[in-house]
Amino acid sequence: MSNVTSTQFPTVAATMPTYQWSWQGQSLSIAYETEGVGKPILLLPAFSTVSSRTEMSGLAALLKSQFQVTTVDFPGFGDSARPRLDYAAPLYRQFLADFIRDIYTSPITIIAAGHAAGYALNLAATAPNSVSELVLLAPTWRGPLPTMAQGQKPWLKGVRELIRTPILGQFLYQLTTTPSFLAFMYRRHVYADANKLTPDLLTQKRQLTQQPGARYGSAAFVTGGLDPYLDRSEAIAHLQSLTIPVLVAIGQSSPPKSTAEMQALAAVPNIVSHTLPGTLGMHEEYPTELYEVILPFLTSHQD
Incomplete structure (x- = not known):
C-alpha cells in the first residue's frame, strides 16, 4: 500500500511531497520533488554511501524548462526513511514499480545513474508499458566489493551483517565515512576533476x-x-528485449572494469551511446554535457 501526501503533478514551482510506501509491513516516508511542466521525466540518483536526489539537481535544472522533472531519494538514502531493513534488490525493484504506478498515469522517461540504471532497465524490460524512453548514465550493476573480489562471494554477506551491528558496525562504518576517505573515493572513482571537490561539497556528502x-x-x-x-548477460538480455529508445552515456574516465560493462551495453544493436567527460559521477559533475546529448535524444522521439 502507498499514497502521496501532496499534489502529484505540480506546474512550475518546486514542491516537496512525501510518498508513503510500505515494505514488509513497515511504512516508509520517501522524499521526492517535482519541477517544470511537460512530458514527465524521472531522474534516479546513483546508489552509493552518499546517494541523494541532489546529485541530479544540475541536470534537473536544465531539463525543467521543457519537461516535468521529478527527482527521488531511494529508501534508506538521502532524505528518505532509513529504518533497519534488509536492503536488497527485491525492495528497490518493488519500490520503483510502485512509485511509478502511483505517481504517473502514462509511460515516462527515466534517466538513471549507476546502479539505478540497472533497476530502470529491469523495470523497462519487465513492465514495458511504464517506460517510454530510457537514459542510462554510467550504468553499473556490480557493487564495489564484488567488483574487487571479481564476483559475489559468501563472505560479503558477513561483512554486510557486521556493519549492521550496533557497536562494531558503527565503528567500521565511521572509518569509511571520514572526510578524508570520502575525498579519496571521490577523486578515485566519482569525479574526474579533483578541483571540483570543494570543502562545501565534501561537507554536504559527509552529512x-x-x-x-x-x-x-x-x-x-x-x-x-x-x-x-x-x-x-542478464542486463544484456533485458536491454535486447526493449523496443523503446535507449541512450547509454559512458564516462571517459570511468574505471576499466566499469567501462567494459558500459561498453557492452552500448554495443547492443539500436542503442544510442555517447562517451563524455567524467567517470561514475558524471551525472553530477557534467550535467551540461549530458543535457546536450539527452535533449536531442528525447526531442527526436516526441510525438
Whole structure:
C-alpha cells in the first residue's frame, strides 16, 4: 500500500511531497520533488554511501524548462526513511514499480545513474508499458566489493551483517565515512576533476553519511546486496528485449572494469551511446554535457 501526501503533478514551482510506501509491513516516508511542466521525466540518483536526489539537481535544472522533472531519494538514502531493513534488490525493484504506478498515469522517461540504471532497465524490460524512453548514465550493476573480489562471494554477506551491528558496525562504518576517505573515493572513482571537490561539497556528502540509519543501505550497496543483476548477460538480455529508445552515456574516465560493462551495453544493436567527460559521477559533475546529448535524444522521439 502507498499514497502521496501532496499534489502529484505540480506546474512550475518546486514542491516537496512525501510518498508513503510500505515494505514488509513497515511504512516508509520517501522524499521526492517535482519541477517544470511537460512530458514527465524521472531522474534516479546513483546508489552509493552518499546517494541523494541532489546529485541530479544540475541536470534537473536544465531539463525543467521543457519537461516535468521529478527527482527521488531511494529508501534508506538521502532524505528518505532509513529504518533497519534488509536492503536488497527485491525492495528497490518493488519500490520503483510502485512509485511509478502511483505517481504517473502514462509511460515516462527515466534517466538513471549507476546502479539505478540497472533497476530502470529491469523495470523497462519487465513492465514495458511504464517506460517510454530510457537514459542510462554510467550504468553499473556490480557493487564495489564484488567488483574487487571479481564476483559475489559468501563472505560479503558477513561483512554486510557486521556493519549492521550496533557497536562494531558503527565503528567500521565511521572509518569509511571520514572526510578524508570520502575525498579519496571521490577523486578515485566519482569525479574526474579533483578541483571540483570543494570543502562545501565534501561537507554536504559527509552529512548524508551521518544520518541515523545511514549505514544499513550503504553496507548493502558496498557489499553487493543492491546489485540489480548477477552478471552481464542478464542486463544484456533485458536491454535486447526493449523496443523503446535507449541512450547509454559512458564516462571517459570511468574505471576499466566499469567501462567494459558500459561498453557492452552500448554495443547492443539500436542503442544510442555517447562517451563524455567524467567517470561514475558524471551525472553530477557534467550535467551540461549530458543535457546536450539527452535533449536531442528525447526531442527526436516526441510525438
